[in-house]
Amino acid sequence: MSTETTSPRWRAVMVTTLVPTLLFSFGEGAILPVLPLVAGGLGADLATSGLVAAMLMVGVLVGDIPSGVVIARIGERVAMITAAGVAILGAAAGFFAPNPAILAAAVFVIGLAGAVFALARHAFLTSFVPVAFRARALSTLGGTHRLGLFLGPFAAAGLLQFTRVPAAAFAVLAAGCLVAALVLVLLRDPESVFGAEHRNAAPTTGELFVADEAHGLFRTLWARRQVLATVGVGSAIMSALRASRLVILPLWAVSIGLDGTTAALVIGIAGGVDFALFYAGGWLMDRVGRLWVAVPSLTFLSLAHLALAATSEAPEPATWFVAIAFTLAVANGLSSGILMTLGSDLADPRRPALFLGAWRFTNDLGGASAPLVIAAVTAAASLPVAAGVIAGIGLVGATVWRLAIPRFVSRTPRERVR
Numbered sequence: 210m211s212t213e214t215t216s217p218r219w220r221a222v223m224v225t226t227l228v229p230t231l232l233f234s235f236g237e238g239a240i241l242p243v244l245p246l247v248a249g250g251l252g253a254d255l256a257t258s259g260l261v262a263a264m265l266m267v268g269v270l271v272g273d274i275p276s277g278v279v280i281a282r283i284g285e286r287v288a289m290i291t292a293a294g295v296a297i298l299g300a301a302a303g304f305f306a307p308n309p310a311i312l313a314a315a316v317f318v319i320g321l322a323g324a325v326f327a328l329a330r331h332a333f334l335t336s337f338v339p340v341a342f343r344a345r346a347l348s349t350l351g352g353t354h355r356l357g358l359f360l361g362p363f364a365a366a367g368l369l370q371f372t373r374v375p376a377a378a379f380a381v382l383a384a385g386c387l388v389a390a391l392v393l394v395l396l397r398d399p400e401s402v403f404g405a406e407h408r409n410a411a412p413t414t415g416e417l418f419v420a421d422e423a424h425g426l427f428r429t430l431w432a433r434r435q436v437l438a439t440v441g442v443g444s445a446i447m448s449a450l451r452a453s454r455l456v457i458l459p460l461w462a463v464s465i466g467l468d469g470t471t472a473a474l475v476i477g478i479a480g481g482v483d484f485a486l487f488y489a490g491g492w493l494m495d496r497v498g499r500l501w502v503a504v505p506s507l508t509f510l511s512l513a514h515l516a517l518a519a520t521s522e523a524p525e526p527a528t529w530f531v532a533i534a535f536t537l538a539v540a541n542g543l544s545s546g547i548l549m550t551l552g553s554d555l556a557d558p559r560r561p562a563l564f565l566g567a568w569r570f571t572n573d574l575g576g577a578s579a580p581l582v583i584a585a586v587t588a589a590a591s592l593p594v595a596a597g598v599i600a601g602i603g604l605v606g607a608t609v610w611r612l613a614i615p616r617f618v619s620r621t622p623r624e625r626v627r
Contacts, residue, residue: 229389236382238361256588263580268320296322300383362477439613445575446606479538486542506544511603521593
C-alpha cells in the first residue's frame, strides 16, 4: 500500500481519534482545578479534599489492569464510546454528590473510564495508522491531550463565574464526553475506511498491543524488574510530581483563600505554557539526549515544590502561587514525552507492548501515590510539609535517573543516526 493512497485515509482515522481525545481531555481539565472546592463545599477538610482529588489517578491505576481485556473483547472504538458513557455517569454522580465519599467514588469512576479511553485511543491509532505516520500520529495525540487539559480550566472558570457552583465543572466533563461519543458514533468507522484489508488480515499491531497489555503485565513486571526498579522508579517519581502538581496547586489555592475562578484561570494559563513547550522538550531530547532533559526537569519540578513549602508564610501568597505554578509548567512542558520516549527506548522492538504495559503501570503507580501522600501528610502535619515531602521524593528520583539512564539507555539519538 503506497504512502500516497494511505495518507488521506489515515488522516480520517486521526480525526476520529483526536477530536474525541480533545473533548475528553477538555472535560478532565475542567474538573481538576475545582475538585478541592467541590469537596470543601461538601464539608471536607483540606486533607480529605486532597484524597478526593487523588481518586482520579487511583482510578486510572486500577483501570490499567482490566483495560486491555476490555478492549480486546469489544474493540477500540466501542471501548472509547463505552468509556465516555461511564465518564458521563461519573460526572453526574459528582455533580449530585451529597457528601465527600460519594464525590470520591465518582472521581474514581471517571479515572477508570480515563484509563480505558487512553489505552483504546493508543491502540486505535496503532491499528489503523501506517507505520510511516505512526510517530507523528502518537506525538499529535499527546499534544491534543495537553491542549484539552489547557482549555478545560478556562471553561471551568467561566462557568464558575457565571453559576458560582464549583460542581458545575462536572457538566463540562459530561458535555465533552457526550460529544466525544457522538463523534465516534457518527464519523465513519475505520473498518469501513480500510474495508476488508483490515478485517480479513492477520491481527493488527493494535490488536496485538492490546492482547499483550491484557495478558503480560505482571509477568513482564517480574521479567524486567531490574530496569523497572531503576529507570522505572525514576519514571514513577516523575509521574508522581506531575500528578502532585495537578493536586497541590488547587489545594494551595484553597489554603490561601484564592477564589475558584482566579485559581482556574492561573492553572489554565500555566497549562498553556506547558502545552506550548511540548515540541521543545522532544527537540531537546533528540538534540542533547534523554538524560539532559530528564534530570533537570525532575530537579526543577522538585525545587518548585520545595519553594511552595518555603513560601507558605511569605507575604503576597497569591504572587508566589502564580510564580510557582508557571515554574512547574515550564519544567513539566520541557519534559513532555520523556516517559513515553524512555519506555520506547527500553522496550523490545519485536513486542513493545509487553514492556510498555508494565512501564505505564509503573508510571501510573507513581502518579496515583503522590496525591495519596499529599492527603496523608496534610492530615498528619500540613500542606507545606506535604509539598516538602514531595520535593524530597523528586530529588531522590532525579538522582536515580542520573545514575540509571546512562546505564540502561546507552545510545543517544545522534549515535543512532550514525
